[in-house]
């Protein structure tokens with residue numbers, strides 16, 4: 001199968017591309033940025049693509065005619081609050097451009113990454129799929145709109161649009177500009193410099209997931225028989241530790257790591273607006289979703305990987 005990934009240089013994209021190539025797909029990466037150093041070893045075609053430019057999007061999709069597009073390109077929540085206008089252009093305009101080009105070139109399937117940031121305060125915990133969506137960030141607003149637009153294109157043009165609402169994702173590849181970044185940074189900075197000052201309160205609690213589970217969710221949802229899916233957009237969940245519990249888990253694996261907390265008012269208020277936990281019953285029932293990693297299993301798997309990465313970087 002021929003697959004195009006937008007935002008392929010980002011935290012999810014780098015791991016997704018590797019997973020799709022390992023499964024034998026013909027993978028094309030695209031991003032407004034150049035190919036990350038870590039990906040130069042892999043023989044994957046790379047295309048410059050600014051998703052805010054419809055003519056570029058049409059050109060790339062028209063030339064490649066992929067079977068499936070994984071549309072990941074987006075500006076995350078914390079960076080989004082620094083430049084809401086650009087966030088609207090990239091997240092909202094970019095998604096509309098991808099949907100339009102998919103319609104025009106009759107691309108079979110568009111996979112979309114939504115987020116816990118679609119939710120606002122005052123919802124039940126764990127929060128089910130169908131609740132009132134009143135996000136407090138521009139990132140959340142554009143992801144709600146992306147979900148709705150995708151559902152519209154599915155109903156109106158029969159585009160096979162599918163999406164997961166990702167928890168904050170943790171991996172050895174650092175994210176950029178997310179509010180859940182405190183979690184991966186606890187691991188990376190503890191291993192790199194022995195200390196990390198988190199920008200949240202120790203009690204901060206949001207849904208989180210280890211990247212291999214997140215990648216598997218995307219691939220499994222893309223492959224699920226369409227007749228089994230009762231909806232386009234699914235909550236998926238793994239674990240919801242308090243920030244202090246993540247710090248304890250890091251200290252267990254990295255003895256001597258000094259993790260302290262100094263809440264940043266803007267990012268803490270974003271965290272406060274998100275739910276503690278997600279109810280993913282629909283994903284479990286419709287396509288058999290199940291996470292493999294809990295917090296401790298993730299720590300055991302992740303720490304040696306980061307150690308190796310840091311060793312490789314240090315020896316260059």
Ligand code: SER
Nearest residue numbers: 076077115178179180
């Ligand atoms: N990781 C994202 C963020 O922090 C949430 O989906 O913005």
